[in-house]
Amino acid sequence: MSGKIVATRGMRDFLPTEKAWRERVLAVLRETYTSLGFMELETPALEPIGRLQSGQGGENEKMIFQVMRRGLAPQEAILPGDAADLGLRYDLTLPLTRYFATHQAELPNVFRAFQTGPVWRAERPQKGRFRQFNQVDIDILGESSFSAEVEILATAWSAVTKLGLDKDSTVLINDRRFLRDLMRAAGIDGDKQDSAFITLDKLEKIGQEAVIKELVTHEIASDSQAQSLVAAVASISAVDLQADTKTLEVSGLQTELPLYDLGEIAAQVGKICPDIKIKFTPTLVRGMGYYTGPIFEVSHTASGSSICGGGRYDGVVGRWLGRDVPAVGFSFGFERIVDLVSLPEVGENLxxxxxxxxxxxxxxxxxxxxxxxxxxxxxxxxxxxxxxxxxxxxxxxxxxxxxxxxxxxxxxxxxxxxxxxxxxxxxxxxxxxx
Incomplete structure (x- = not known):
């Protein structure tokens, strides 16, 4: 054997000192969440492939590590899609909703869950992107009122603060319902809205002209529709949310759109966390297809992307139970925060x-x-x-x-x-x- 022996591409080994630091950061999150009433659980790394490909994971469903069925004959002709029956989880949310559906009779009507562990995505490795990485999630299942969003954001901000990330962090919030209303007002059809979301999400990275060009080139919108949409988004980006902010005048589209509970959520979180910085961000989309209401991310000045995020996903549990269960979740991108975290020095441990x-x-x-x-x-x-x-x-x-x-x-x-x-x-x- 020749050549350097290294870990599988896109996956990493951690030396003892690195592992100790990661465990210390995780301990802060675990202590914060469990002290505020979230119950820790654990789910398997593997789920049936059909469950993982249920149409709710967006682009992540294209990056599932699939596990071949046992007992396949070596020479048997079989289509790739028929060869696998299991897959490695690509996030912790879908396994959680299956867990809730399985154990609902043993859990509180409103269940506050905390879960951490590795997830896998078969994507091309690059800086900051790995094929195996850890997530740290909190979720509230069973609460339909926006008090769940308030509790999730206040709890998450408590963790952000204890990790020493609060001074350089801002919470960005939006609502998927507002986004769909905005698309309709711009004349973009329902079957094209998800594609429009993906393009709109690139606005800050590639600029207005590039977004307009992509919308038109991919036949998502006409040139006038694309121009109007981008102009409308630019005109409302500086809106300051208040408790009584119920609607938003979108002058570029000559319409007034509801903001649902965003103003009240921002106000209530601000009362609980006076130092929090909240910014209404109409370009915030979140990649998962299962979000149904308010969505949020936390940006940090030293990170090129969000360090954590989540939102409301009321329709996922219903896929397994046959009835909808309201749900709100929040996930830390552990690999993104572990090198940003600043924890106070502790007394010397021998x-x-x-x-x-x-x-x-x-x-x-x-x-x-x-x-x-x-x-x-x-x-x-x-x-x-x-x-x-x-x-x-x-x-x-x-x-x-x-x-x-x-x-x-x-x-x-x-x-x-x-x-x-x-x-x-x-x-x-x-x-x-x-």
Whole structure:
């Protein structure tokens, strides 16, 4: 075998120190959400392929990692679409709605759910995009009033604040119903509206002229319709939402459109979170096809895209139950925030490595671990040393997350004592530079 051995393209390994940091960030989210009444659950990585391809995942349904059926004969002629019966989940929302449909009798009528875990999308890997990545979701199922949106946004902002991201973050909000009303007012037919959404979502990235050209080229709208739509969006982008903002005058289209509950949602969230910044964003679409009402994202000045987002998706659970269940969700793009997060320094935690070379040294070290932990060390692990201990070995120990190191010369005699002085032993440990 030749060449460098690396992880599968689009997937990553994490060194112990990286893993520890990721777990610390996740712990903040978990503590925040569970302390505010969200119950943690877990769902399988695999779902039936038909369920994943139910038409609610938008473009993500084209990126499902499919699992071939067991027992297929090697020489059997079979169409690719008939070869798979399972697929890896592409998000956590669809598995959650299936979970709710399965366990509804055992859950509260209004269920506040928290879920985290890896998801998979078979897309082309590039900077910031991976084939396996983690999501952290909260959802409220069973509450039809806009109090669910208020609670989701207030809870999410609490997490944003605890992660130290609040000063440079802004909540963008819109409503899918308003978008459809806007499209109708511009003369864009219902069967073309989803395509128009996708193009409109690019407005800030590619500019007005490019959006107009794409709408016309793809026969989504006529030139006059495209011109009117883009002009209308530009004219309402600076609207400041207030509690009494019920409608919006769209002068470019000579019409007045309802804003549904957006004004009240923004006002109520502002009361709960006085420092939050909320911006009405008429170009906000959100990619999933299942959103039915208010939608939101959180932008951060240091990120090229949103760091989290969600919205109302009232129709998804009904696919499994045969009756609609109101639902609102919010998801952190964990990979996007983990390098942006700033957490306060914590008091030094003693993480001790006991170096050994010979079997008897390892046995002696094993006998000391529990005493070191009881004396105050957060962790005490064994680390095999090379025959010649050099500065590189101490650097490796630090890279593995240890900040103290005990050589056999320091602990062998102590291990033989009937009542070892573990406090003194910790004092003998070599301090490692992090």
């Amino acid at each position: 993480k001790v490595a006991l170096a050994y070379q010979k079997p008897q040294e390892a046995l002696a070290a094993l006998g000391l671990r529990q005493g070191l932990l009881q004396e105050g060390a957060q962790s005490a692990g064994l680390l095999k040393a090379p025959r010649k201990i050099s500065a590189g070995f101490f650097a490796q120990a630090a890279e593995l997350g240890y900040n103290r190191l005990l050589l056999p010369s320091k602990y062998l005699a102590v291990a033989a004592q009937e009542c070892p002085d573990f406090a003194a032993l910790l004092g003998e440990a070599r301090v490692l530079e992090q």
